[in-house]
Amino acid sequence: MLTLDKIYQASYVLKEVIRHTDLIYAPQINPDSQIYLKPENLQLTGSFKVRGAYYKISQLTDEEKAHGVIACSAGNHAQGVALGATKNGIKSLICLPAGAPISKVEATKKYGAEVCLVEGVYDDAYQKALQLKEEKGYTFVHPFDDENVIAGQGTIGLELLEELPDVDVVIVPVGGGGLISGVAFAIKSLKPNVKVYGVQASGAPSMLNSITNQKIERLNSVSTIADGIAVKEPGIHTYDICNKYVDGIVTVTDDEISTAILTLIEQQKLIAEGAGAVSVAAAMFNKVPVKGKKVICLVSGGNIDVTILSRVINRGLLKTGRSYTLTVELADRPGQLVGVTGIIARMGANVISVHHERAGSKDITGCYLQVVMETRNHEHIEKIRQELIREGYHVIS
Incomplete structure (x- = not known):
């Protein structure tokens, strides 16, 4: 079971591994509220994913470590698992969608993992990873639907309350739901009055649809520039936790995401990937009630391919006139x-x-x-x- 004690334990384990990302005050994001950014795009590997991956790997038995680990990912989880495995001296094999940005593929290799490219999207890579797990005896490190992974991501929730104790609203990107599950569980366990909202891309609203219809639903396809949250189906654990602890889930368009990326570059000198910028887009375009409140937007990652970045900037320029x-x-x-x-x-x-x-x-x-x-x-x-x-x-x- 996911517990607050487990999240605190994860925080202790990660203390010597991760980079502490201080809040950045960003009032221009939405002049009607006090906006702060949690820049996990500046985290080791360029994303929050290293938290959950490292903590999960740290809890493996010696026998499990001897067999190595396998994972599937659109890119950021891959780098987190690769780094976590390498630091623990064990082998890692990562299945990535063939269309994953080249920068993410190369970074995964750089952190010490072997890479297996799979035709299709994240879900296809997931099935391949499960197949190889059975064949080779690897331990599978799920990118979101694992309680140790969720606990690792939940350490962000502890940090947010420590850094801004009187926060009113926390806005979190949602793909499979691992990040928001950990953050919402930690925050609601300690300060139930703080509102936690999730944000998905309008072209990949799997968690929103599932919560709305009160059952896990699988999308036939996903289409968004936010490849890090382009997930067809949420997890069993993450769906249950979101259903219980999250105050609402909204969507933002690709144009709104592009505008948020451009705004972060110009105003804050921060590079965010599409998945990382959805929280900022939600605040900018008033998708959640933020007026007059202290708000933290979690910028979850910054691993955007430079070839995509130029197109995103152009799209943001058009959107803003x-x-x-x-x-x-x-x-x-x-x-x-x-x-x-x-x-x-x-x-x-x-x-x-x-x-x-x-x-x-x-x-x-x-x-x-x-x-x-x-x-x-x-x-x-x-x-x-x-x-x-x-x-x-x-x-x-």
Whole structure:
């Protein structure tokens, strides 16, 4: 059984292993509340996962250690298990989805694990790991549905209450539910009045659906930039704990996640992966009641692939009105381009690229002009559009 004593024991075991991540005050995330960040993206291996993995491995018998461990993961749990196993001097084999970010695959190898890439998503890697466990006699380290793993993650809950004793709300990312189960159990056991909310990606709402319908439900598919929480089905233990201790679960879109990632980079100089930023997105877009409250957003990980990061930043720029593609229908005669770009310059926007297209216009003497601009916000974009219209230009979008 999961107990508070077990979480305290895990905290003692982890004391000499993990990095202490102090809260960061981030008032600009939501000006109507006092927002603090718990930056587990700065943790060893770049994620909270090392806590549960290391504690689970530390509790194995000598015989179990001799056989080695196996795990499956979208990436972060893999690194936690690899580090935990290596520090304990035992072998580790990690099954990862073939589509896992290259950075996570290479980092897992760097921490000393052998990697087995499996076609499909997390759940496919999970089935492969169970198969190899039976064949080779490994001990399976579940990424979330294991009470020792949950206890390790629960040490974050103890730290939050120690660092901000008068916290009102804690917002936690949810995939399979291991992190929020540990955090909610620890917090509710010590301070039942603190609200604990979970956040899932709208393209992978497995725990939300299960809690809503009061039974564990499996999604047919998942689709989100937050690969770390793209889980089709919650665990048995995690479902029960969430059902009992979590005050509510909400979802955020990929656009909202991208905006949160961009905000963390610009305002806090923090790199978060999609799964790590969902808690911040929930606070930014008022998905949970935070107005006038002291709130901690748990930034659970920072292992985002740099190739994805550039796309996410672009998506965040579009969502916040920092980038915009303007389309104008023009008469195909000299001076039109100068006129449009002159207005854009006068209004304080920066032109990134220009595309001139004759073929698409209904008018044989007309053309379309597409201008990609750097802008300040949505209000700035609207002012530019209105100024162009006032000057007699036909603005399409």
